Amino acid sequence: MAAKNTKSSDIVISGGGMVGMILGGGLAQQGITITIVDREVAVAHLDPKFDGRSSAIAFASCQMLKALGIWKFMGAEAEAIREIRVSDGPSLLHLHFDHQDLGEGPLGYMVENRHIRHGLFQWAAQIEGLTIVAPHEVTGYKPLSGGAVVTLKSGQKITCQLVIAAEGRGSRLRKLAGIRTTILPYHQTGIVTTIEHELPHLGIAHERFLPDGPFAILPLGGNRASLVWTTSEELAPTIMGLSQRAFDAEIQKRVGDFLGRVKALDHRWSYPLSLQVAEDYTAPRLALVGDAAHGIHPIAGQGLNLGLRDVGALIEVLAGAHKSGSDLGSDHVLAAYARWRRVDNLLLIAVTDILNRLFSNRSRALRLARDVGLGLVNRQAGLKRFFMRQARGTVGKLPKLLRGRKI
Numbered sequence: 001m002a003a004k005n006t007k008s009s010d011i012v013i014s015g016g017g018m019v020g021m022i023l024g025g026g027l028a029q030q031g032i033t034i035t036i037v038d039r040e041v042a043v044a045h046l047d048p049k050f051d052g053r054s055s056a057i058a059f060a061s062c063q064m065l066k067a068l069g070i071w072k073f074m075g076a077e078a079e080a081i082r083e084i085r086v087s088d089g090p091s092l093l094h095l096h097f098d099h100q101d102l103g104e105g106p107l108g109y110m111v112e113n114r115h116i117r118h119g120l121f122q123w124a125a126q127i128e129g130l131t132i133v134a135p136h137e138v139t140g141y142k143p144l145s146g147g148a149v150v151t152l153k154s155g156q157k158i159t160c161q162l163v164i165a166a167e168g169r170g171s172r173l174r175k176l177a178g179i180r181t182t183i184l185p186y187h188q189t190g191i192v193t194t195i196e197h198e199l200p201h202l203g204i205a206h207e208r209f210l211p212d213g214p215f216a217i218l219p220l221g222g223n224r225a226s227l228v229w230t231t232s233e234e235l236a237p238t239i240m241g242l243s244q245r246a247f248d249a250e251i252q253k254r255v256g257d258f259l260g261r262v263k264a265l266d267h268r269w270s271y272p273l274s275l276q277v278a279e280d281y282t283a284p285r286l287a288l289v290g291d292a293a294h295g296i297h298p299i300a301g302q303g304l305n306l307g308l309r310d311v312g313a314l315i316e317v318l319a320g321a322h323k324s325g326s327d328l329g330s331d332h333v334l335a336a337y338a339r340w341r342r343v344d345n346l347l348l349i350a351v352t353d354i355l356n357r358l359f360s361n362r363s364r365a366l367r368l369a370r371d372v373g374l375g376l377v378n379r380q381a382g383l384k385r386f387f388m389r390q391a392r393g394t395v396g397k398l399p400k401l402l403r404g405r406k407i
């Protein structure tokens with residue numbers, strides 16, 4: 001669609017990744033006119049090589065995708081996570097979470113990002129009041145009294161009440177608004193690929209803590225699993241450059257033999273890992289969502305889930321403002337969103353950071369402490385239920401959509 005056709009919109013969202021698309025469609029369903037601008041065309045997002053990751057969608061996030069009508073476009077591709085097994089290197093101790101101990105349904109679902117993106121484009125195509133402008137880049141925004149104006153690289157302008165940055169970790173609007181961001185590099189790289197294996201995975205997700213970082217084996221449809229192999233940034237280029245045979249052999253060593261023979265797809269992706277936390281989630285006429293506000297370690301598969309909680313909260317706050325005829329970009333509305341999300345996100349941001357630092361470590365003393373900790377949690381049914389509810393995303397001040405309720 002050409003940008004020249006879009007001159008004004010209630011809200012402009014810069015960034016049509018998974019978070020921007022779900023937010024845009026969800027707001028348009030409330031009768032708010034939305035323009036999403038993304039620098040990549042849809043076909044680029046849908047190219048199988050664009051994003052090789054799969055996402056662990058927490059149970060609560062899945063509830064929201066159902067309430068928004070998205071799940072029916074991707075649910076057939078989802079694989080339930082029934083159990084999680086956490087182990088610490090060669091230690092015989094492991095932590096075992098079984099969804100049956102909670103009796104509340106699966107812990108979540110694994111869906112390949114390519115299927116999520118495909119489903120989102122199908123869903124978005126049938127929503128009125130949602131315009132996608134791509135490939136176009138947002139280069140600036142200016143808050144005015146009673147609104148804002150967004151500038152695209154082409155020189156075109158879009159006026160609106162509120163601008164939302166869903167631009168991912170390198171958000172330009174966040175920088176332009178002068179929002180300070182803490183960035184702590186982990187000096188680790190996440191290498192991602194999909195494997196095929198001989199024996200069934202039985203819906204079990206494995207998280208192995210190896211000295212260079214966690215190694216995750218996550219169940220996908222059929223005899224397939226998504227791998228997230230976290231390693232040091234020094235070693236990553238060597239692993240990325242291994243021949244297919246050598247790569248398969250290294251994977252087999254780390255997976256072990258419980259899945260029989262494993263074989264990786266011929267494509268690998270790598271992601272530099274860091275922690276990023278924006279000090280504010282809002283600025284005049286601007287709100288940050290998803291990775292633009294917080295980028296975390298993939299250790300617990302929670303980055304997108306946090307973004308979806310932002311989305312649920314922002315839809316709830318803005319739908320309320322829209323119904324009462326209030327200005328969607330007022331300080332009052334933005335403050336309600338920021339208050340809600342900043343505190344809720346902090347706990348999980350801290351937990352993922354501590355987990356990675358604690359487990360990506362060769363210290364023998366720490367190893368001992370970890371094993372004592374694993375054994376302790378394993379014996380405490382109450383603690384295990386607490387962790388399972390965290391993984392399901394059903395704790396904290398949940399937006400209505402994440403409780404499966406429509407707005």
Ligand SMILES: Cc1cc2nc3c(=O)[nH]c(=O)nc-3n(C[C@H](O)[C@H](O)[C@H](O)COP(=O)(O)OP(=O)(O)OC[C@H]3O[C@@H](n4cnc5c(N)ncnc54)[C@H](O)[C@@H]3O)c2cc1C
Nearest residue numbers: 015017018019039055056138168290291301302303304305
């Ligand atoms: C290895 C790995 C595994 C992960 N696994 C999980 C998991 O299992 N579960 C989970 O919940 N999370 C997981 N995550 C985290 C998750 O992938 C991210 O949190 C999520 O993709 C963030 O989505 P986003 O839409 O906020 O940002 P992005 O995906 O970065 O999208 C940003 C979009 O904005 C566009 N854009 C940027 N700037 C502009 C501009 N100026 N103008 C126009 N367009 C612009 C880009 O083109 C892009 O489309 C994982 C992350 C990694 C690295």
